[in-house]
Amino acid sequence: MNAIAFPLPDADILARRAAILARLAAILPPDCLITSEDERRAYETDAFTAYRRLPLAVALPRNTAEVSAILACCHAEGVPVVPRGAGTSLCGGAIPQEDALVIGLSKMSRILGVDYENRLARVEAGVTNLAITNAVSADGFFYAPDPSSQLACTIGGNIAMNSGGAHCLKYGVTTNNILGATLVLVDGTVIEIGGEAMDAPGYDYLGLLCGGEGQLGILTEAIVRILPMAEGARPVLFGFDTSEQAGEAVAAIIAAGIVPVAMEFMDKPAIEICEAFAKAGYPLDVEALLIIEVEGADAEMDATLARIVEIAKRHGVKTIRESKSAMETAAIWKGRKSAFGATGRIADYICMDGTIPTGQLPFVLRRIDEIVKGHGLRVANVFHAGDGNLHPLILYNVNDPDEARKAEEAGNDILTLCVEVGGCLTGEHGVGIEKRDLMRHQFSETELHQQMRVRAAFDPAWRMNPAKVFPLEGRLASERT
Amino acid sequence: MTGAILSPANEAELVGIIRDLAHAKAPLRISGGGTRMKFGRPVQAATSLSTRNLTGITLYEPAEMVIGARAGTPIAEIEAALSEKGQMLAFEPPDWRMLLASSGEPTIGAVAAGNLSGSRRLWGGAARDSLIGVTFVNGAGEIIRSGGRVMKNVTGLDIVKLQAGAWGTLGVLSEVIFKVVPQPEASATLMLEGLDDHAAIQAMIAAVTSPFEITGAAHDPEAGKTWLRIEGLSFSVDYRADALAQRLAPFGALRRIDPQESAKLWPRIRDAAPLAEPRDQVLWRLSLKPSEAAKAIEAIRAERAARVLYDWGGSLVWLATPIPENAGAATIRRAAKAAGGHATLTRAPEAMRMQIPVFEPEAAPLAALGKRIKGAIDPAGLFNPSLMHPGA
Numbered sequence: 001m002n003a004i005a006f007p008l009p010d011a012d013i014l015a016r017r018a019a020i021l022a023r024l025a026a027i028l029p030p031d032c033l034i035t036s037e038d039e040r041r042a043y044e045t046d047a048f049t050a051y052r053r054l055p056l057a058v059a060l061p062r063n064t065a066e067v068s069a070i071l072a073c074c075h076a077e078g079v080p081v082v083p084r085g086a087g088t089s090l091c092g093g094a095i096p097q098e099d100a101l102v103i104g105l106s107k108m109s110r111i112l113g114v115d116y117e118n119r120l121a122r123v124e125a126g127v128t129n130l131a132i133t134n135a136v137s138a139d140g141f142f143y144a145p146d147p148s149s150q151l152a153c154t155i156g157g158n159i160a161m162n163s164g165g166a167h168c169l170k171y172g173v174t175t176n177n178i179l180g181a182t183l184v185l186v187d188g189t190v191i192e193i194g195g196e197a198m199d200a201p202g203y204d205y206l207g208l209l210c211g212g213e214g215q216l217g218i219l220t221e222a223i224v225r226i227l228p229m230a231e232g233a234r235p236v237l238f239g240f241d242t243s244e245q246a247g248e249a250v251a252a253i254i255a256a257g258i259v260p261v262a263m264e265f266m267d268k269p270a271i272e273i274c275e276a277f278a279k280a281g282y283p284l285d286v287e288a289l290l291i292i293e294v295e296g297a298d299a300e301m302d303a304t305l306a307r308i309v310e311i312a313k314r315h316g317v318k319t320i321r322e323s324k325s326a327m328e329t330a331a332i333w334k335g336r337k338s339a340f341g342a343t344g345r346i347a348d349y350i351c352m353d354g355t356i357p358t359g360q361l362p363f364v365l366r367r368i369d370e371i372v373k374g375h376g377l378r379v380a381n382v383f384h385a386g387d388g389n390l391h392p393l394i395l396y397n398v399n400d401p402d403e404a405r406k407a408e409e410a411g412n413d414i415l416t417l418c419v420e421v422g423g424c425l426t427g428e429h430g431v432g433i434e435k436r437d438l439m440r441h442q443f444s445e446t447e448l449h450q451q452m453r454v455r456a457a458f459d460p461a462w463r464m465n466p467a468k469v470f471p472l473e474g475r476l477a478s479e480r481t
Numbered sequence: 482m483t484g485a486i487l488s489p490a491n492e493a494e495l496v497g498i499i500r501d502l503a504h505a506k507a508p509l510r511i512s513g514g515g516t517r518m519k520f521g522r523p524v525q526a527a528t529s530l531s532t533r534n535l536t537g538i539t540l541y542e543p544a545e546m547v548i549g550a551r552a553g554t555p556i557a558e559i560e561a562a563l564s565e566k567g568q569m570l571a572f573e574p575p576d577w578r579m580l581l582a583s584s585g586e587p588t589i590g591a592v593a594a595g596n597l598s599g600s601r602r603l604w605g606g607a608a609r610d611s612l613i614g615v616t617f618v619n620g621a622g623e624i625i626r627s628g629g630r631v632m633k634n635v636t637g638l639d640i641v642k643l644q645a646g647a648w649g650t651l652g653v654l655s656e657v658i659f660k661v662v663p664q665p666e667a668s669a670t671l672m673l674e675g676l677d678d679h680a681a682i683q684a685m686i687a688a689v690t691s692p693f694e695i696t697g698a699a700h701d702p703e704a705g706k707t708w709l710r711i712e713g714l715s716f717s718v719d720y721r722a723d724a725l726a727q728r729l730a731p732f733g734a735l736r737r738i739d740p741q742e743s744a745k746l747w748p749r750i751r752d753a754a755p756l757a758e759p760r761d762q763v764l765w766r767l768s769l770k771p772s773e774a775a776k777a778i779e780a781i782r783a784e785r786a787a788r789v790l791y792d793w794g795g796s797l798v799w800l801a802t803p804i805p806e807n808a809g810a811a812t813i814r815r816a817a818k819a820a821g822g823h824a825t826l827t828r829a830p831e832a833m834r835m836q837i838p839v840f841e842p843e844a845a846p847l848a849a850l851g852k853r854i855k856g857a858i859d860p861a862g863l864f865n866p867s868l869m870h871p872g873a
Contacts, residue, residue: 193847203647251544357630447627454640
């Protein structure tokens with residue numbers, strides 16, 4: 001699978017490699033600078049493993065001052081930079097290129113302070129998403145966005161991709177849960193954005209940084225919102241004979257004024273894969289499954305679930321399973337949260353991430369099925385039903401180049417479909433290299449140019465994560481391609 | 482064109498006007514319904530443009546919890562349409578007509594441009610958190626869309642958020658799309674009486690850090706009252722109101738106020754109505770770390786007279802003070818900074834808004850970045866020049 005192009009490496013930078021590394025070695029101790037080919041291999045790709053490039057070197061700074069010094073050095077030497085958190089990007093957001101320095105934030109993983117009164121925590125960018133929640137959970141707090149990779153992925157990467165998760169229907173995505181950031185610009189300048197109050201002064205730089213995909217600078221610290229945990233949480237599992245019925249039930253729940261904390265959908269192939277792996281007790285005789293979770297005290301959850309069950313019954317629900325224990329709750333979620341891993345055990349897959357208006361759901365599911373079958377492949381669908389963020393998993397054999405090509409084509413057709421029905425290419429994974437060449441489906445040339453001019457306000461020479469997000473052809477004349 | 486207000490009737494006319502002005506390098510003052518024209522650093526522009534004729538709801542899908550409208554659509558029209566389907570904007574947009582002694586109709590575009598949020602911001606997020614799509618015309622007269630109608634979208638740079646709070650300095654908004662939420666089935670406002678500012682802050686922190694999803698927390702020192710609002714399904718509201726009263730027992734007895742009284746109270750807090758008079762005082766809007774808010778006000782009061790109203794659990798403080806000594810700018814900004822925040826001069830005579838920075842001055846590298854972003858969207862500096870910062 002090699003349809004996605006990389007820019008040609010700058011021969012001049014490759015020729016100056018030794019001198020550049022010598023300058024970096026003056027900034028960083030030996031254990032913070034990776035230069036050998038063997039060790040660089042660990043950084044040649046991310047979770048979008050079909051593509052890989054060996055970077056010039058890898059820097060692992062320990063603090064903001066070191067990040068600043070490294071960026072100032074790269075700026076002076078004209079060296080491109082690729083920021084990296086945990087390397088869990090599904091769209092190739094952290095894949096390097098041969099003439100670029102990878103700056104990994106793995107050594108900056110401390111929680112610097114927790115302030116319960118003001119419901120915030122100050123953390124370094126390389127801390128994992130789950131580590132934040134773990135640090136405050138004993139005191140009854142949590143950090144809300146919960147991407148499936150939360151055990152490994154970092155807050156810096158979450159901000160770069162504006163990550164979501166299963167619970168963002170109620171709590172929002174990353175951009176709604178970040179208060180401030182320390183950002184190092186491409187020339188090494190350190191700026192503080194936002195702060196500890198609810199509203200920040202001036203332009204919403206933080207809003208731009210969320211989803212900036214590492215093109216605007218390197219984020220070294222963040223102030224994140226932590227929230228008091230609900231008294232309890234409990235899912236209910238519904239099986240339906242058709243995905244239309246499931247979709248209508250979701251709409252009816254919202255129309256009844258109920259916004260559950262999560263509403264997750266799985267189709268039959270996904271149910272079978274997850275049940276085989278997790279033994280979650282999912283019904284195998286249904287076409288669609290919904291997991292709906294509510295929060296609150298026991299009595300509140302009983303009453304809310306009663307209303308939700310009533311609505312599901314009106315829409316022909318076939319199977320109802322309310323969790324009666326923490327163990328059952330864990331089992332219900334284990335199936336859903338292991339969807340990607342379980343699928344990976346039976347086949348290679350590419351995971352799409354388009355979002356659609358939820359009203360288009362039955363039509364889009366039908367079309368996805370047709371598109372994938374048209375390419376002679378199989379698909380399993382899991383998605384966030386409340387917000388229309390789809391994750392079709394297209395199954396294929398990575399060792400069969402023909403299948404790999406077909407899978408990529410089918411994926412592109414699905415994303416084009418998402419845009420056609422009024423949605424977007426990516427809801428929470430980011431554009432990276434994966435969807436870069438599809439950007440013209442969503443934006444006009446004028447709009448792409450406007451975005452690129454805003455990008456240039458941060459990085460005029462196009463050196464921060466340069467091969468990502470924007471198609472390589474048609475970049476602004478002043479920029480390096 | 483001097484003196485006239487241009488009011489394009491559609492996007493094509495708007496584009497034509499901006500292209501002409503760009504050609505003539507003629508800056509313009511942008512407004513919606515014109516209710517906040519007395520806010521911001523006075524704009525020096527011969528031309529005024531209003532979006533008030535760009536009206537109408539363009540998209541409303543209750544099941545998808547999303548509404549879109551042309552920028553000049555009155556907020557009242559949006560709220561009426563949502564209410565008919567049992568929904569609402571999550572952030573309780575404020576109305577500044579009383580504060581600024583202005584008339585006209587507040588518009589949805591201006592609420593987006595100003596990132597204006599009311600008391601429910603505490604739980605429901607700011608206007609910018611609900612804003613998921615915009616269409617605007619940039620300084621070259623080009624129509625630019627960003628975001629869209631779906632609430633999860635990380636496709637390209639988020640210029641939507643950038644427009645929220647830019648007060649029209651980054652383009653003329655022509656259409657905005659917000660996600661919306663169901664109206665709560667029930668609401669309860671619980672009141673504590675007789676707390677001083679420090680105790681009130683502690684009570685609000687205790688409430689906001691509880692699991693009971695407080696959607697409003699305000700304190701009016703002059704009334705000697707502190708209010709906490711709980712909303713949701715009726716059985717939840719009853720349960721949570723009791724549980725909160727138990728948790729806050731050390732602060733006194735919580736009394737659930739009459740629903741009609743509550744319905745009148747929250748719009749008054751949202752609009753800072755208790756501080757609207759006397760009009761010869763300036764009004765500051767302080768954004769603070771809640772735990773430090775009462776201390777900040779105490780520090781300010783040690784140096785000058787000030788009346789205050791706390792909202793957002795103490796993260797927002799409205800402050801009225803007399804005009805002399807630069808409206809206390811140095812004292813107030815120092816105290817706000819010490820409390821982890823900043824201050825905005827929301828109401829002051831025009832001459833004073835020319836002389837004292839209305840928005841918190843930014844550190845040099847951030848100001849430089851802001852100017853580069855402005856230049857990327859509005860290179861000739863056409864839109865609301867210097868409204869936020871001189872020369873930007």
